[in-house]
Each structure stands twice: as C-alpha cells, then as structure tokens.
Amino acid sequence: MRKSRGVKRSRVEGFFRYSLLSFVAFTALVPAYIMFSGSFKSQGEFLNSPFGIPDSPSFAGYQSAWTDNFPNWLTNSFLIVTGAVVMTEILAALAAWGFARFPFKGRETLLGAMVSLMVVPPVVLLIPLFQFGVQLTLISTLRLVILIYVGLMLPFSIYMLTNFFKSIPESILESASIDGASSFRTFRSIVLPLSGAPLATLAVVNLLWAWNELLLALVFLQSNEKKTLMVGITGFQSRYSLDIPTVMAGMSIATLPLVIAYLFGQRFFIAGLTAGSTKGE
Amino acid sequence: MKLASRKTATADVTRRQRSAHSSKEALYWIGPAALVILLIFGYSVVSVLISSFRYDGDWVGLENFEIVITDPIFLTALKHNGLLLLAVPVLIILAFILAVTLFETRRGMRFYRSAIFLPYILPIPVVAVVFGQIYQLNGALNIFLRSIGLEPLAQDWLGDPSIALGTMSSVIIWKEVGFGVILMLAHIISLPNETYEAARIDGAGFWRTHLSITRPAILNTIVFYGVIEAITMVSWVFNYVYVMSNGLGGPGNATMVSELYIYRAAFQNKAPELAAAAAVFLFVATLILMVAFFRIQRRSIAGTFNK
Numbered sequence: 001m002r003k004s005r006g007v008k009r010s011r012v013e014g015f016f017r018y019s020l021l022s023f024v025a026f027t028a029l030v031p032a033y034i035m036f037s038g039s040f041k042s043q044g045e046f047l048n049s050p051f052g053i054p055d056s057p058s059f060a061g062y063q064s065a066w067t068d069n070f071p072n073w074l075t076n077s078f079l080i081v082t083g084a085v086v087m088t089e090i091l092a093a094l095a096a097w098g099f100a101r102f103p104f105k106g107r108e109t110l111l112g113a114m115v116s117l118m119v120v121p122p123v124v125l126l127i128p129l130f131q132f133g134v135q136l137t138l139i140s141t142l143r144l145v146i147l148i149y150v151g152l153m154l155p156f157s158i159y160m161l162t163n164f165f166k167s168i169p170e171s172i173l174e175s176a177s178i179d180g181a182s183s184f185r186t187f188r189s190i191v192l193p194l195s196g197a198p199l200a201t202l203a204v205v206n207l208l209w210a211w212n213e214l215l216l217a218l219v220f221l222q223s224n225e226k227k228t229l230m231v232g233i234t235g236f237q238s239r240y241s242l243d244i245p246t247v248m249a250g251m252s253i254a255t256l257p258l259v260i261a262y263l264f265g266q267r268f269f270i271a272g273l274t275a276g277s278t279k280g281e
Numbered sequence: 282m283k284l285a286s287r288k289t290a291t292a293d294v295t296r297r298q299r300s301a302h303s304s305k306e307a308l309y310w311i312g313p314a315a316l317v318i319l320l321i322f323g324y325s326v327v328s329v330l331i332s333s334f335r336y337d338g339d340w341v342g343l344e345n346f347e348i349v350i351t352d353p354i355f356l357t358a359l360k361h362n363g364l365l366l367l368a369v370p371v372l373i374i375l376a377f378i379l380a381v382t383l384f385e386t387r388r389g390m391r392f393y394r395s396a397i398f399l400p401y402i403l404p405i406p407v408v409a410v411v412f413g414q415i416y417q418l419n420g421a422l423n424i425f426l427r428s429i430g431l432e433p434l435a436q437d438w439l440g441d442p443s444i445a446l447g448t449m450s451s452v453i454i455w456k457e458v459g460f461g462v463i464l465m466l467a468h469i470i471s472l473p474n475e476t477y478e479a480a481r482i483d484g485a486g487f488w489r490t491h492l493s494i495t496r497p498a499i500l501n502t503i504v505f506y507g508v509i510e511a512i513t514m515v516s517w518v519f520n521y522v523y524v525m526s527n528g529l530g531g532p533g534n535a536t537m538v539s540e541l542y543i544y545r546a547a548f549q550n551k552a553p554e555l556a557a558a559a560a561v562f563l564f565v566a567t568l569i570l571m572v573a574f575f576r577i578q579r580r581s582i583a584g585t586f587n588k
Contacts, residue, residue: 020379094311126543127547215540234410258403
C-alpha cells in the first residue's frame with residue numbers, strides 16, 4: 001500500500017490541485033517561452049503572434065546580437081563570476097572553520113553581526129566604493145568588481161559553511177590531532193574532502209547571484225568592452241527597440257548558462273537556497 | 282591506574298592550552314575574510330555617514346538630510362517602497378498555498394516544482410526586459426486578453442502611472458514566489474510523519490489540516506521568508522525598476538524607489554552628498570529589518586553551537 005503523506009484526498013480536490021498547479025506552472029514558463037520562441041521570429045511575427053511557434057525560424061536575431069560586444073561581455077561575466085566565486089569559496093571556508101572550531105569570547109555575536117550584513121542595501125555602499133575606485137583608478141577594472149562581489153557574498157557563505165563544519169563529528173577530527181596533524185593539515189586533508197556537497201551548493205548560489213548582478217556592474221564597469229553580460233543586455237532594449245527578436249536572442253544567450261546549470265544541478269540550487277532558512281531540523 | 286590518571290592530566294593541560302590559543306588561532310582563520318568585509322562594509326558605511334554631513338568638503342550639519350527629506354521625489358520613493366511591502370503578505374500566502382499543494386501531489390510533483398522555481402533563477406534584467414515586452418500596449422498580455430474577449434481589461438500596464446507600480450510588483454511576485462515555495466516545501470517534507478497522524482484520524486480536510494497543523498509547524502520558515510522578502514522590497518528592487526523604466530522610475534515618478542533615487546542623485550545629478558543622506562535614511566530603515574533578521578539568525582546560530 002502506498003504511504004499517504006498528508007490527508008485523504010478526493011477526486012474533486014485532486015482536480016483543483018492539478019488545475020492550480022498547471023495554471024501556475026504555465027504562468028511561470030510562458031515568459032521564458034515568449035523570449036526563446038521570439039528570438040527566432042521576425043519583428044512583425046513577434047508583434048502579431050507572440051505566442052505562436054516561429055513560422056520560419058531565423059537566426060538573424062542571434063547574429064546581430066552576437067556581433068555587438070557580446071563575446072566581450074560574456075568573457076567578462078565568466079571571468080568575474082569565476083574569480084569572485086573561487087575567492088569567496090576560499091575565504092569563507094577558512095573563516096567558517098575558524099568560527100566552527102575555535103571558541104572565543106563573542107563568537108556568536110561576531111558571527112551574527114557578520115551574517116546580518118546580508119541586509120545592507122548595496123546602494124548604500126555604492127558611493128564610497130565608487131570614490132575609492134576613482135582614487136585608486138580601478139574603475140572599469142574587473143579586479144575591483146570581483147573584490148566587491150567577494151565582500152558582498154562572504155556573509156552568507158561564512159554562515160552556511162559554519163553550520164556545516166559544526167556538524168562534522170568530533171571523533172574524526174580528534175583522531176587527526178592525536179596523529180599530530182597541524183590544524184591546517186586537518187582542515188585540508190580531512191575537512192575539505194568531506195565538504196564537497198556544501199561547497200558545490202555554495203558555489204551554485206554565489207554563481208547565480210554574481211551572474212545576475214546589475215547595479216554594481218553598471219556603476220563600476222563603464223567602458224563598453226568591460227561590461228558584464230547583464231549590463232550589456234540591459235542596454236539592448238533601447239538600442240534595438242525596433243528589433244525585438246535581437247533583444248530576445250541576447251536575453252536567451254544570457255539565460256542559457258543558468259538554465260543548463262539549473263537543469264543539471266537542481267539539487268544544489270534547492271539545497272543552497274534553503275540552507276539560509278532557520279528550519280529547526 | 283596511574284597511567285590513566287596521567288593521561289587525563291595531559292589531556293586537561295592540552296585542552297586548557299588549546300582554549301588559550303584558540304582565540305589567537307581563530308584570528309588567523311577569520312582574518313582574511315574579516316578584512317575584506319571590513320573594507321567593503323565597514324569603510325563604506327563610515328564614509329557614507331561622514332559625507333552625508335558635508336558639502337564640498339565643509340561640515341554642513343543636517344542640511345543634506347533636510348533637503349532630502351523635503352524632496353517630494355524622495356518621499357514618493359519611500360512611499361513606493363512602503364507600497365511594495367504590501368506584496369510580502371501576498372507572496373507568503375501564495376507560497377504557502379503552492380507549497381502545501383505540491384506536498385499533497387505525487388504524480389508530476391517534480392515537474393511542477395521545477396517549473397514554479399524556474400523564475401527565481403532567471404536574471405532580473407532578462408525578466409524585466411521580457412515582461413516589459415509582454416506588458417506593452419500591444420504586447421502579449423493584451424493580445425491574450427483581447428483574444429479571449431476581455432478587451433476592457435487590456436491596459437497600458439507600464440505606461441499608466443496609476444497602475445505601473447502594481448504591474449512592477451506583479452513581476453516581483455512572479456519571480457520571488459518560487460523561492461518561498463521551495464523553502465516551505467523543504468520544511469514540510471522534513472516534518473516527522475506523526476505530525477499529520479491526528480488529523481488523519483480526525484478526518485480533517487485539506488485546509489483545516491494545513492492551516493492548523495502545517496502553518497504553526499513551519500512558522501519559523503514563514504517568518505524567515507517574510508523577512509527576506511521585506512528586505513527585498515526595501516533594498517533590492519533596483520534591478521527591476523531600472524530595467525523596466527529605462528533607468529527613470531517613470532512614467533513620471535510612478536515607479537521611483539529609494540535605491541533608484543540614490544543612484545540618480547549620485548550619478549545623474551552629481552549630488553553625492555544628497556545621495557549619501559538618502560542612503561543613510563535607507564540604511565536606518567533597513568537597520569530595523571536587520572535587527573529582526575539578526576534575532577532570527579542568532580537564535581539559530583546559538584542553536585548550532587549548543588548542539
């Protein structure tokens with residue numbers, strides 16, 4: 001017999017459930033469909049039948065989107081995201097280990113204060129960081145943006161990894177310290193190999209955030225060839241206002257890496273995004 | 282016997298040594314990350330505070346704050362952030378309904394879950410541009426409404442100042458609801474099986490069961506989601522507004538929000554001191570949310586350490 005999870009269900013109820021879910025799923029998917037199908041249409045076809053399947057699919061939109069500064073922007077986005085995610089991973093893992101293993105006075109308060117920094121609106125940091133960037137002539141350099149992203153991603157990352165490191169059983173670590181391993185060696189050869197899943201989860205969450213970030217990239221990367229993909233395509237709308245398929249093609253290219261990552265790593269997305277909640281397990 | 286007691290004594294000494302060394306060691310581990318955080322957050326917050334009291338290098342007291350708080354555009358922006366907060370209860374209720382519905386569904390549950398979660402991972406600039414097209418006067422939504430005979434419902438969704446903000450918040454709800462569904466669903470699934478035992482025996486219906494059992498059981502998560510979304514509405518709506526209104530907060534100031542106001546003051550009107558003052562106001566507003574967040578997180582942090 002099938003184990004029933006919730007309450008008894010009737011047919012009518014089932015009908016309503018599936019209608020609701022189908023309606024919501026449809027609403028969730030339609031914009032992505034309009035974008036993707038629209039990228040293969042002509043301007044006229046897009047305007048007249050936004051819901052239809054493309055009559056004679058054309059790649060003209062992709063061609064004109066790609067010939068813009070697109071390859072440059074894509075490279076910048078890859079470099080920034082990779083740099084920021086890797087650095088965050090390293091710094092956060094070190095700090096989280098410090099919080100998890102070495103009790104000191106005010107540890108909870110310090111961690112709590114760090115974590116609540118997640119709430120500070122990035123726009124508050126914008127002006128001073130911009131002036132800082134001007135003084136050091138770092139505007140329109142990827143380095144500065146990477147550094148800022150790392151700073152903004154650290155609070156959540158440290159919080160998440162600290163929670164995980166706390167859950168590693170003491171006995172495993174004790175055996176290492178009896179063997180006389182230094183704390184760094186314990187960390188590198190015992191803790192890190194155990195942390196594959198949380199590190200991957202964290203990488204996915206941070207990747208998602210950094211790939212999609214607009215405000216800071218907009219302000220700090222002003223020269224056209226230094227822009228990230230999100231900044232670049234935001235300008236598409238006004239530049240190609242008479243050529244929506246090109247806009248949609250640009251959007252599709254910008255979304256594709258994420259959707260592929262999502263389809264293959266859905267588990268990590270879901271694990272990572274629920275990791276910050278306070279559910280009392 | 283002797284050996285055993287000597288062993289304990291050594292262990293005692295090492296433990297004591299370890300805790301004496303421990304705060305110093307913690308510093309090595311935490312230091313690098315703390316340095317970056319201090320540079321990005323500490324430096325910025327302090328220097329924003331200082332520049333909000335200055336003009337052209339001179340100390341001007343509260344003048345910047347007076348200018349900003351009497352600027353009708355800033356007040357409009359604040360009001361709009363307040364109105365956007367009204368979307369939070371909508372999000373909570375929708376997410377709860379969808380989470381329990383998914384929980385009760387077996388066939389196709391994974392598909393529906395993936396579909397409902399998809400909007401959350403899409404880039405906001407992309408979402409905003411695509412919805413900008415859908416909401417055009419002759420865009421997809423109005424074409425759809427006309428085709429099913431609901432012509433009178435067709436609107437200039439983003440061009441009409443009286444509904445533009447509502448349209449904008451519908452996009453935010455569309456994108457953010459999946460996050461709540463995933464959070465709540467994960468918690469409901471983790472509830473022990475006995476939770477629903479009594480309800481099953483009583484023969485309680487769908488809604489009674491979930492309102493009186495599920496809701497209190499996952500209250501933590503609901504509150505967490507509510508706080509996160511409140512933060513979103515106050516301090517992370519820039520991307521939507523910037524893209525959908527072409528950076529203007531229009532039509533008129535119908536979709537002006539405080540982040541955009543600060544951005545425009547600093548980079549379009551070249552008045553960084555006013556932007557700083559407005560940023561301080563926004564920061565104070567988020568401080569309240571921060572305290573709420575800190576409390577929730579701290580409770581769970583303390584819980585982790587006491588395990």
